[in-house]
Amino acid sequence: MKKITFFLSLLFSTISFSQIVTNGNFQTGDEAPWYGNAANVVDLGAGNFVNQANVASPGNAFDVNLSQVVTLTNGTTYQLIFDAFTDSVTNTRPITVGLGQTGPPFSALTATPTLTANSQTFTYQFTINYGDTVTDRVIFDMGAATGFVFIDNVSVVEVINTCNNGVQDGNETGIDCGGFCPPCITGPTVNSPIPPARMPDDVISIYSDAYTSISPINLDTGWCGANAVQATTAGGGANNVLAYKGNACQGITFPNATRNVSGFTNVHVDFFIPTGTSLVGKVFNLKIIPNTGGGAAEVEIPIDINGLSPLPVPGTWYSFDRALSNSQLATLVTNPIMHEFGVTSNLNNLVWYDNLYIWRLPLSTNEFDASSIKLYPNPASNFLKIEAISIIEKVSVYNLLGQEVLSKSPNSETVTLDVANLQLGVYVVKTSINGKIASTRFIKE
Template sequence: MKKITFLFVLLTISLGFSQSNLENFEGAAPATNFFDDNGGGQINVIANPDTANAINTSATSLEIITNASGNAWQGAQLILQNDIMDLTTNATVTVDVYSNNPTDILAKVVPGSGGSGSDSATDASHGGTGWETLSFDFTMPRDGTGAANGSYQNIIFYPLWNTVGGTCTSGCYSPYGTPGVSAMETIVIDNITAVAAAPAETCSDGILNNGETQVDCGGPNCDACPNPPSGPPTTPPNRAANDVVSIYGNAYAQAPTDGFQTFGSAVVSEIDFSGNTILSVTTPDNGSGLQYQYFGTTPQFLDLSAMTNMHIDFYFEGSPAAVGTVFIVIAQYSDGTNIQKNFDVTALASNTWHEMDVAFAAFDGNPGYPRDEIQQVIVQVAGDDGAQVGPFYLDNLYFHNNTLGVEEFETSSFRVYPNPTKGEWNILSNSNISNVSVYDILGKLVMSKQPNLNQVSVDATSLNSGVYFAKVEGVNGSTTVKLIKE
C-alpha cells in the first residue's frame, strides 16, 4: 500500500509540471507584430515546408522573414491567446524551427497583459538541416535580462542573433549589430511548448481576450454570457375577470397595488417583447427578491379566498440555481402568517421557460389558512451557499379559480370523456388541437402531445390516481381542464 501511495504522489507531481503545446498554428493564428524592421518584416502562416520529416508533420506553421533594411535587433512577437507560459518551475520552452541555413536565435518572454514575470531572454542554435527542435532555457538569461520568474503571455523571436552561449556586450546581432545594417533571414517556427498557466483574470477589462466568447464573459475563465429568453412564455388561457387575480403579467388586468419593492440587493428590470413584458431579476444575496404590497389599496387587502391555485412562469439563465437553492413564493397574511410555496429548481433545465400551476392545498406552509387579507406577495431565492447564480425571469404571476370542471368543459368548444377515467381521456374539439400538456397537482409536466387533429387520446394508465390539469391549445386559443384519474 505504501508503494502505491508513493507512486501516485510522484505521478501527480510529474503531471503538475508537464509541458503543453501552447501554439501549433493549426487554428486561428495568435496576434503578432514585427518591430524595428523598418516596415519590411513579414509574419505569415504558411503550409509546412517539409511534412516528410520526423519532427514536425503538422499542416501549417509560422514563417518569419526579416527585413534587410531594418535594424539588426528586429523581432517578431507572438501574443498567446489561451494558455500562457508558466516558467516558475520549469523554465524551458521548446520550439520546432525550420531553416536551411545554420543560424542563432534569441527568444525573449514578456509577461504582457496576462502574465506576471520579468522580461527574460535566452538563445539556441540551429544547424540548418530543416526541422529541428530547439530548447530555450530561461534559467540562462542573455541580452542583459534576468532568469524567468513568472508567467508569460508574449514570446519574441530575434532571427539575427549571433552569439549563442557567449557573453555579448556589442555586435550581438548579425551582421554587425549596427543600426540600419541588417540581413535577410527566413525561419519557420511551430509547436511552442511549455508548462501552461491559466491566464490572469481578464473578465472585467472590457476586451475580448483569453478565450472569451463575448467581451468579459464566457470561455474557460469567465462567467457565462447573458442568455435571456428570446420571447415570453406561453400565453395563459382566457379566464373570466372574477376567476383570476393577477399580480404581474399582460394576460389579465393586474390587481391594484400600493407598492413594489426589492430587498437583499435584488435588481429588477423589465424586458419588452412587442408589448408583452417580463421581469428580469438578479438576486446576489441569499434570500433576496421582490414583493408586491397591498396595505393601502381599496380594498386594503388582496382577497384570494375565491382562488384555488397559484400560477407562475419562470426562466433561469445558465445554471438554474446554486446548489440547494429554492425558489420561494409567499403570500403574507395580515397577521404576519406566510402562506408559502417552495420550488426546488436545482434539477430543472436552464434557458427555457418553466410553468408552475399549484393548488393552495399543495402549498408547503399553511395551505389551509384563510386568504382574504393578503398584504404582500413575495418572490425570493434562498440557498445553502447563500448566492443565486445568474439572473432569472418571471412572468404571469397570478392566482385563479380553476373553474373549468367536467360539466363546463363539455358544454364549451372542447369535450373530454370519460372523466374520471381508469385508462385514457379523449379530448374532442370543434377545431384543430395543436398541443395538450398534462400537469399534476404540483404543477409538474407529466406528459405532452402535439396531435394537430380535432381529437386526441391521452393515455393515463401510467399515472397515479388523483387530479391532473390539461392545458389544451388550438387555433382559437387555449383552455385548461381538470382531469381525474381513478
C-alpha cells in the first residue's frame, strides 16, 4: 500500500517537492507528531503502518480528529494529498479533511471526500486566506459518521506556478509553456507589412526597417522596467519586431535624438496577436511623451482592439493608422519635442509590433514653387501675413480633416488673415496665383 509520493508529484508540474508534513506515511510505527483522539497507528501486516480510527456513534465531525501542526503562509496555495479507505463492513462513509488553525477562531479550508473499502488517493488544493496569527495544522475530522477510517501517505506541498515564473523549471518544452503548462504561444511567422513609401521628411520613425529610424533608442531603461521591450525577429528573417513582455507598459526613449513632432498628423503601428487570443477587453495604447509639460502635455492614442474596424484577425498582422485630433495636434504645437514614446497594453507576451512611426500628409504635387510666396509669422497666434511676387487671387485655409475654415480673395500681392478664432493646431494654406496653387503649412498657437 505504501507509495512513492514523489512519483505522484511528478504528475503535477506546478507542485514543489518540499514536504511539509512529517511522518506522513506513519512508518515510524507511532503517532508523533500527529495528535488528536484519532491518532492511532497500526500495522496492517508486513510493516504496512497506517493510522486507524473507528467511530462508534456519529456526532460532530471534529469530535474524532487527527491533526498535525504545520507552518503555512497566508496567501500561499498548498496541495494536500493522502490515501484513505474504510472497511468492507462500513463500505462507504465521509470524512472532513483540510488545512486550518490550531486554536480560536479555528478557521479552516476543508473538503468532504467519500471513502470506500478500496484505497483511494485524494488531492486537494487550498489557498490560505485566514492570516498568520494562529498556527496551522493538517485536519482529518471523522466524527460525523460511523465506521473505520484508514489514512496513509499524507503529504502537503506548496504549489508553485512554474507555468508563469519566467523559467523553464518544470517539464515545459519552453519557458512557461508546453508539457503540463499551456501550449507555447506562436508569434509571427511572417514579416510585418511593408508600409507605404513616404517622403523621408514626412515620417518620424520610432521603430521600423522601412524608414530610417531615430537612433539611438533605448528600450525601457527605467520608465516601465527593464526588459519589458524585447527586439526579436519574425518570419525567420532579419525583420526586427518588438515583443511586448511582462510589464504593464513599455517606454522607448531617444537619449541623444529628440524629434520635433509639431505638424505631424498621424500615428501608425503594425501589431500581431497570436491565434486563439480573445480580443475582448484588450487594449494597445500609444503615447507621445514630450520632454516638458508633464502628463498634461502627453498625447495619448488609446486603441480598443475589439472596437477596431475591420476587426483584427488573431494570427495575422494588423495595420493601425489614426489621425490625431485637433486638441492632440494643439498639444504637439505647444509641446513639440518628443523624447519618449510609450505603449501600454494588457496583452503581456501576446503581442508583437513593428513599423511604429509618426507621419504627416504630404503637400500636393501639382504645386508651383512654394518659394514664390512668403508666409509669416509661423507659428501664428492672431494674424498670418502672406506675400507673393504676383497677384494672389485666392487664399484658402484647411484643417487636417480637409475642411475649409477660412477663405479670402485679395487680388493683391499681400494679404493678412485673421486666425485668432481658429483652434490650436496645424493647417494647410492653399494660395492661388495665376491659376496655380501652392500649399504650405502653418501652425496656430
